[in-house]
Amino acid sequence: MMAVSGATMQSAAEAWKARIEAHGEQSLRALLAEWITPETTVLDVGGDAGRYALPLALRCRRVTVVEPSPSMVAQLREGAKEAEIENISSVEAGWEDARVGPADLVLCANVVYGVKDIAPFLRKLDEKARERVVIVAWMDAPPSIFSPLWRAVHGEDRVELPALPELLPVLWEMGIFPNVEIVDAGRPRSTPNLDVALAMARHLLFVRPGSKEDNRPEEAAREMAVETPEGVTLRGHRARPQGVVWWRPDGKAQSG
Numbered sequence: 001m002m003a004v005s006g007a008t009m010q011s012a013a014e015a016w017k018a019r020i021e022a023h024g025e026q027s028l029r030a031l032l033a034e035w036i037t038p039e040t041t042v043l044d045v046g047g048d049a050g051r052y053a054l055p056l057a058l059r060c061r062r063v064t065v066v067e068p069s070p071s072m073v074a075q076l077r078e079g080a081k082e083a084e085i086e087n088i089s090s091v092e093a094g095w096e097d098a099r100v101g102p103a104d105l106v107l108c109a110n111v112v113y114g115v116k117d118i119a120p121f122l123r124k125l126d127e128k129a130r131e132r133v134v135i136v137a138w139m140d141a142p143p144s145i146f147s148p149l150w151r152a153v154h155g156e157d158r159v160e161l162p163a164l165p166e167l168l169p170v171l172w173e174m175g176i177f178p179n180v181e182i183v184d185a186g187r188p189r190s191t192p193n194l195d196v197a198l199a200m201a202r203h204l205l206f207v208r209p210g211s212k213e214d215n216r217p218e219e220a221a222r223e224m225a226v227e228t229p230e231g232v233t234l235r236g237h238r239a240r241p242q243g244v245v246w247w248r249p250d251g252k253a254q255s256g
């Protein structure tokens with residue numbers, strides 16, 4: 001393996017810090033920075049292409065990403081290679097089936113909404129954490145941004161995916177009483193232009209391009225789309241807060 005110069009490490013670190021900056025989640029970064037030391041090992045469950053895992057790897061001993069999507073794992077590996085980050089590894093599997101050892105901190109950010117059998121999923125997070133479990137969840141699941149279009153396309157209101165308000169009672173029922181920090185959501189969700197918004201709308205509204213329903217999201221989106229300096233969003237859409245939910249693995253909420 002090629003030696004990494006100080007200058008290269010610096011630029012890789014700066015690039016990843018800049019990427020994380022772009023997400024505007026300052027409070028979340030501050031919370032993670034408080035808990036991560038150069039000795040910490042991290043399991044990032046549903047780590048995607050490494051939005052958190054890559055910057056965390058620059059500050060901790062090792063990050064293991066558990067991620068079921070082969071394309072995301074490929075992107076993660078590519079990102080790690082590009083940034084010359086070597087203390088990161090990946091397990092291509094869903095959390096339910098993943099065979100991994102424990103870590104000091106188990107992070108699961110923006111994953112829980114679509115998990116079918118949530119209790120065993122949460123129990124496994126708890127079992128694999130030596131020091132802390134951290135779950136990040138929005139007040140409402142991200143696909144809900146297109147819920148106002150659901151009726152126009154499918155003729156009925158959307159049944160929303162569970163999010164932070166549903167997660168907490170599940171944890172309480174399991175005897176886990178976590179700390180919850182509500183962090184600033186930043187700006188309302190937006191896409192760079194209407195074409196990207198339409199592609200996302202089709203995907204999240206389960207409409208196949210060319211199907212008989214295909215013109216409906218377009219008509220509804222054109223009617224509801226609003227241009228903002230950050231991009232295209234839907235009329236009336238507001239930024240909703242995000243919760244950082246954390247506990248020590250014995251299940252009792254503790255400070256510090």
Ligand SMILES: C[S@@+](CC[C@H](N)C(=O)[O-])C[C@H]1O[C@@H](n2cnc3c(N)ncnc32)[C@H](O)[C@@H]1O
Nearest residue numbers: 045046047048051067068069094095109110111
């Ligand atoms: C919205 S992304 C969040 C990515 C990242 N944690 C973040 O906050 O930027 C959700 C990720 O969770 C992954 N995922 C979905 N179900 C999962 C499961 N059962 N176990 C592990 N990961 C899962 C998806 O493939 C996707 O990459």
